[in-house]
Amino acid sequence: MAWWLPAQASTFAGSIDKGFLAILIITGITFVLVEVGLIVFVIRYRARPGRKAHYTHGSTPAEVIWTAIPAVTMVILGIASNGLWVKIKGRSSVPAGAYTIGVHAKQFEWWFTYPGPDGKLGRVKQSLIDKTSNPTGLDPDDPASKDDIVVRNQLHVPTGHPVVLYLSAEDVIHSFYVPQFRVRQDAVPGLEIRVWFEATVPGNYELGCSMLCGMGHYKMRAQVFAHTQADFDTWAADRAAKAKGEGTS
Amino acid sequence: MTTVAAASHTAHAHHDDRSFIKKYIFSTDHKIIGIQFLFLSLFFLLVGGFLAMQIRWQLGFPGKPMPGGSLLPETMAPGGVILPEYYIQLVTMHGTFMVFFAIMLLLVGVYANFLIPLKIGAHDMAFPRINMASFWSAFAAGGVMLASMYVPEGAARAGWTMYAPLSAREDLSGAALGQQLWSVSIILFGLSSVLGSLNYITTVINNRAPGMTWFRMPLSIWALFITAILGLLAVPVLAGAAIMLLFEQVLGTHFFDPAAGGQVLLWQHLFWFFGHPEVYILILPAMGIASDLIANGSRKPIFGYHSMVFAICGIAFLGWIVWGHHMFVSGMNPTLGSSFMVSTLLIAVPSAIKVFNWMGTMWRGNLRFHVPMLHGVGFVAMFTIGGLSGIFMAATPVDMFIHDTYFIVAHIHYVLFGGSLFAIFGAIVYWFPKMFGRMMNEGWGKVHFWLTMLFYNMTFFPMHNLGMAGHMRRLYDPNIYDFLKPLQPLNTFISISAFLLFGSQIIFFVNFWWSMFKGKKAPLNPWEDNGLEWTLPSPAPHGNWETPPTVYRGPYEFSVPGMSEDYLPQTKKLPTDREPAMTPAHGH
Numbered sequence: 008m009a010w011w012l013p014a015q016a017s018t019f020a021g022s023i024d025k026g027f028l029a030i031l032i033i034t035g036i037t038f039v040l041v042e043v044g045l046i047v048f049v050i051r052y053r054a055r056p057g058r059k060a061h062y063t064h065g066s067t068p069a070e071v072i073w074t075a076i077p078a079v080t081m082v083i084l085g086i087a088s089n090g091l092w093v094k095i096k097g098r099s100s101v102p103a104g105a106y107t108i109g110v111h112a113k114q115f116e117w118w119f120t121y122p123g124p125d126g127k128l129g130r131v132k133q134s135l136i137d138k139t140s141n142p143t144g145l146d147p148d149d150p151a152s153k154d155d156i157v158v159r160n161q162l163h164v165p166t167g168h169p170v171v172l173y174l175s176a177e178d179v180i181h182s183f184y185v186p187q188f189r190v191r192q193d194a195v196p197g198l199e200i201r202v203w204f205e206a207t208v209p210g211n212y213e214l215g216c217s218m219l220c221g222m223g224h225y226k227m228r229a230q231v232f233a234h235t236q237a238d239f240d241t242w243a244a245d246r247a248a249k250a251k252g253e254g255t256s
Numbered sequence: 257m258t259t260v261a262a263a264s265h266t267a268h269a270h271h272d273d274r275s276f277i278k279k280y281i282f283s284t285d286h287k288i289i290g291i292q293f294l295f296l297s298l299f300f301l302l303v304g305g306f307l308a309m310q311i312r313w314q315l316g317f318p319g320k321p322m323p324g325g326s327l328l329p330e331t332m333a334p335g336g337v338i339l340p341e342y343y344i345q346l347v348t349m350h351g352t353f354m355v356f357f358a359i360m361l362l363l364v365g366v367y368a369n370f371l372i373p374l375k376i377g378a379h380d381m382a383f384p385r386i387n388m389a390s391f392w393s394a395f396a397a398g399g400v401m402l403a404s405m406y407v408p409e410g411a412a413r414a415g416w417t418m419y420a421p422l423s424a425r426e427d428l429s430g431a432a433l434g435q436q437l438w439s440v441s442i443i444l445f446g447l448s449s450v451l452g453s454l455n456y457i458t459t460v461i462n463n464r465a466p467g468m469t470w471f472r473m474p475l476s477i478w479a480l481f482i483t484a485i486l487g488l489l490a491v492p493v494l495a496g497a498a499i500m501l502l503f504e505q506v507l508g509t510h511f512f513d514p515a516a517g518g519q520v521l522l523w524q525h526l527f528w529f530f531g532h533p534e535v536y537i538l539i540l541p542a543m544g545i546a547s548d549l550i551a552n553g554s555r556k557p558i559f560g561y562h563s564m565v566f567a568i569c570g571i572a573f574l575g576w577i578v579w580g581h582h583m584f585v586s587g588m589n590p591t592l593g594s595s596f597m598v599s600t601l602l603i604a605v606p607s608a609i610k611v612f613n614w615m616g617t618m619w620r621g622n623l624r625f626h627v628p629m630l631h632g633v634g635f636v637a638m639f640t641i642g643g644l645s646g647i648f649m650a651a652t653p654v655d656m657f658i659h660d661t662y663f664i665v666a667h668i669h670y671v672l673f674g675g676s677l678f679a680i681f682g683a684i685v686y687w688f689p690k691m692f693g694r695m696m697n698e699g700w701g702k703v704h705f706w707l708t709m710l711f712y713n714m715t716f717f718p719m720h721n722l723g724m725a726g727h728m729r730r731l732y733d734p735n736i737y738d739f740l741k742p743l744q745p746l747n748t749f750i751s752i753s754a755f756l757l758f759g760s761q762i763i764f765f766v767n768f769w770w771s772m773f774k775g776k777k778a779p780l781n782p783w784e785d786n787g788l789e790w791t792l793p794s795p796a797p798h799g800n801w802e803t804p805p806t807v808y809r810g811p812y813e814f815s816v817p818g819m820s821e822d823y824l825p826q827t828k829k830l831p832t833d834r835e836p837a838m839t840p841a842h843g844h
Binding site for chain 1: 341344421428518561585586602608616621633718725729
């Protein structure tokens with residue numbers, strides 16, 4: 008089904024698709040009514056010798072009906088969509104205990120910071136950013152930063168457990184987009200933006216930049232690995248040990 | 257009494273002793289200025305289309321040398337293969353030319369100028385010299401924009417929306433002069449637009465002929481009038497933002513630089529505060545024109561004329577409070593997303609009213625399928641798709657998925673091509689006789705309509721599927737992503753359709769130029785319409801009327817019972833008509 012919605016791989020992907028399909032049904036019915044109506048009128052009322060058009064300036068009941076029906080439909084759609092929106096993006100929508108990952112976007116790569124065993128992301132400062140030694144600007148003076156793991160272009164997430172990302176951008180606006188998770192959020196210079204999701208299906212996915220960010224925009228791609236919780240824990244422990252090893256040697 | 261004959265005779269007698277330059281170059285005649293805008297905007301339509309073909313080549317056949325591409329310099333397409341930095345210039349300039357210099361000029365440059373005085377019975381615009389200045393500043397703006405493509409690093413490359421900081425910093429975009437020229441051009445364009453809008457508003461308020469009350473104005477004039485108000489209030493915001501951007505680029509200010517206390521999202525708020533009213537600037541006049549064409553083709557009064565006027569006003573009003581729907585995923589407070597969603601969804605209501613009233617107009621009509629009518633019906637059919645696809649993106653949770661994908665590309669093209677451009681093609685054919693005194697060829701007009709309709713849908717409808725599959729916008733090579741690789745055949749199909757669509761437009765251009773010189777001579781009123789302009793000879797003379805016509809009724813009195821003909825001109829006095837109390841507001 009390459010020409011349809013991608014596979015669903017997050018907790019809210021299903022709800023978003025339901026919203027999409029609901030709108031598809033509403034608009035589909037309207038589409039058929041209008042287009043079939045036009046075709047019927049075009050055939051039925053085509054000019055023929057001796058015919059004369061029906062002289063009328065309109066009908067108030069008709070105007071009321073076709074004002075009220077769209078108005079009511081749109082209000083209902085708005086209320087229904089807003090419930091889902093607040094659940095996904097609302098200020099207090101991030102589930103408690105979500106696993107924290109820092110996402111730092113720059114022309115044309117993604118840097119992910121995992122909190123390490125302490126479960127806390129270290130402080131970052133734009134002024135500390137160094138292309139080779141400190142790509143995300145982690146502050147070494149913050150004790151929470153000591154065990155942080157910084158990985159380029161690879162996002163590892165557990166399944167069955169909510170993840171909250173702290174998005175930042177170094178240079179221009181980028182946009183974090185994983186189609187199978189149905190999640191998209193711009194990363195904006197000067198702002199730290201939270202976005203959460205909970206992956207449901209283990210597997211490999213792709214993360215793309217969906218905001219034109221310069222000539223390398225098209226190749227600003229990262230891999231997404233959704234692990235089972237056990238695999239994820241193993242991966243995290245493994246990386247933490249490796250980081251520690253590098254630190255002491 | 258006998259206004260028609262009197263008007264045309266006196267007009268013929270009018271002696272025109274202006275020099276060629278005053279008559280055709282630095283003209284203050286609204287009709288000549290309208291024609292100047294027509295040539296200018298059709299040129300940019302061609303340029304924009306040509307850029308689109310290059311985009312489609314790269315997407316349909318990524319990495320393959322483009323036919324004729326070897327003519328381009330090494331910095332754009334070495335060996336004919338488009339480079340990523342040239343590709344993003346293509347998408348940027350395609351959007352810029354089409355939105356600002358093709359569609360907007362075609363509607364508010366050409367038809368506001370040409371139609372407003374003719375349809376309200378005025379000699380000319382209220383400020384003819386300001387009108388001339390409006391054309392020449394648009395000409396300069398277009399010239400600067402075109403020139404920006406020929407500077408060493410190439411044109412602007414931050415997308416037509418020019419999001420800062422990419423647009424503001426040459427170290428991030430890779431272009432300095434091209435970006436600055438974009439800003440300069442848009443500032444000039446803003447000047448042109450304000451001058452034009454002031455003129456249109458003043459003319460409609462002050463220069464209506466006796467008897468031309470507000471609710472006897474054709475819907476095209478209502479739409480152009482409301483559009484002018486939108487333009488007067490919205491375009492200065494864009495020009496202001498472009499001035500800030502130019503300062504950022506040249507003087508090193510920090511409006512959009514967070515490191516120095518600036519705000520990145522400020523640009524988006526300014527741009528879309530202009531940009532959303534702009535969307536309605538690009539569609540309202542098309543709606544008005546389509547209303548005129550459909551009423552004429554259906555030989556019936558517009559169904560629900562007053563509802564149509566209020567719907568135009570309603571869309572224009574709501575247009576001011578929906579700009580945030582472009583920013584649902586921008587990092588803007590999500591609570592604002594909720595309110596912008598509601599205001600956006602409400603726009604569906606006046607839009608639906610308009611669609612149903614157009615259908616109501618056709619219902620039990622006596623439909624004449626002349627070329628303008630075909631385009632009018634085509635407009636309704638295609639605008640409906642564009643309007644409905646907008647609902648997907650208005651719903652915030654769904655937008656989070658389809659934002660910045662090809663779904664929005666499909667949507668905007670259904671509104672601006674399927675909507676605006678179909679109405680524009682109809683308008684060109686419809687008022688061609690009043691502009692040039694000749695008819696465009698009917699048969700070739702129909703061929704052009706049907707081929708355009710077919711290839712247009714083949715080009716843009718599958719883009720909905722691309723968007724649903726997650727295909728992001730402005731990707732130089734989507735095959736970088738594994739999940740987009742299966743879409744390559746669809747992209748290739750779209751590209752071939754787009755080439756055929758572009759090719760079909762050759763028919764229109766040839767018909768246009770051929771008819772201008774060799775077309776059938778046009779009678780006074782070839783479409784048997786009621787509007788004031790059809791009482792004038794074709795082409796309409798300088799100064800339009802010697803004495804302003806008197807208006808006795810609205811413009812859509814078709815098929816009035818008891819009349820021998822199925823149309824009743826606005827100027828025709830029936831024994832039951834009273835002379836209007838209104839005296840000419842302008843000193844003739």
